Amino acid sequence: MTRRVLIVTHGGRPEAVAAMSEAVEELERAGFEVALHDDDLAESFGDQMSAARLSEGVAESEVVMVLGGDGTILRAAELTHGSRVPLLGVNLGHVGFLAESERENLHDAVRRVAARDYVVEERCVVDVVVERPGESEPVTGWALNEATVEKASRERVMEVGIGVDGRPLSSFGCDGVVVSTATGSTAHAFSAGGPVMWPDVDAVLLVPLAAHALFARPLVIGPGSSYTVKILDRSPVPGVLACDGRRTIELPVGSRVHVRRGAVPLRFARLAHAPFTDRLVSKFNLPVIGWREAAADGARRPARARGEAATDHHEKEA
Known part of the structure; x- marks a missing residue:
């Protein structure tokens, strides 16, 4: 039986090519039989990728390998959403x-895929339903990272x-609201x-953007709950919804955006077993040794050096 891998990359970058x-x-x-995908399939809002999956052969692929940054991975997620094919x-x-x-470990990544030496991790998505005034049918969508409701015009705040x-x-005036997965x-x-949520936290986060209010704190709800964000009738500006910063839809005043945990997760192929804490430290270059500890250690080093120098001096005199 032929094994198949689909590669998604950024064709405009020489290092990616x-x-x-x-x-x-x-x-x-x-x-492996290898297929390449280099089209941006995020022109419209929502998940309309069924025909593309068939033509690209995603469903028949063992893994979708993504060569690029997080933006390219989010693009590849549009291909695999709704399937059981993992992203690497x-x-x-x-x-x-x-x-x-990382790029320097590409050879090892291929070797691990060939040996099926990886585990599949499921990540929750959010499902989005948009009700707009004057429209009988809602618009649906989804996001792996976040669904963001932002003001459509920079001059005024959105209510x-x-x-x-x-x-x-x-209710409050703000620049927007971010509804995020873990x-x-x-x-x-x-x-x-x-807040940073560990990937295994089954919850949905809401963070207001520049809210003009005393009570506009981040909120976290459980998997059975849902958020509603309404563009109030008194809002001087309409809004726009962006899912993962890629798929957008206009939100006239009076629109309602409902967001809840999605029923079908996205799947990722994992090669490393390092805990999420280590990933945070590595990706954000966090100072595991604080400045106080570093300063104290820096003060001890000259003292040790002086002591060693004095010992050497006494030994030479003896």
């Missing part, structure tokens, strides 16, 4: 938080109402001051 050529050579040498990211970007391997499980909670808690929500 070079990595793709190397990956194709390595995979074919390992006995090889980082060619800056942070590469979603990636599993929103926040609800949980169909009950009103708070995976996306280290992305846009993190930049907005939200």
Whole structure:
């Protein structure tokens, strides 16, 4: 039986093209049939990728290998969403938080895939339903990282109402609202001051953006609950919804955006067994040794040096 890998990369970057050529050579040498995908399939909102999956052969692929940064991985997620095919990211970007391997480890990644030496990890997504005034049918979508409701015009703040499980909670003026998965808690929500959630936390996070309110704190709800973000009738500006920063839809005043944990998770192929804590330290270059400890150690080193010098001096005199 032929084993198949689909490669997704950024065709406009020379380093990505070079990595793709190397990956194709390595995979074919390992006995794989390799397909390439280099189209941006995020032109419309929502998951309309069924025909593309069939034409690209995603469903028949063992793994979708992504050569690029987090943006390329989010693009590849549009292909695999709704399937059981895992993504394997090889980082060619800056942070590469979603990636599993680095560029210099590409050969080892291919070897591990060939040996089926990896585990599959499931990451929750959020499902999105948008109700717009004057439209009888809602628009649906999804996001791996976050669904962000932002003001469509920079001149004024947007007035929103926040609800949980169909009950009103708070309203305020703001630049926007980020509704994030645990995976996306280290992305846009993190930049907005939200908490970092470990990937196995089954919850959905909401973080207001520059809210003009006394009570506009980050919120975390469980897997059975849902958020509603309404563009209030008094809002001077409409909004826009962006899913993973890629798929957008306009939100006229009066629109409602409902967000809850998705029923079908996305799957990632994992090569390393390092805990998420180590990934945080590595990707964000966190100072595990604090400045106080470093300063104290720096003060001890000259003292030790002086002591050693004095000992050497006494030994020479003796």
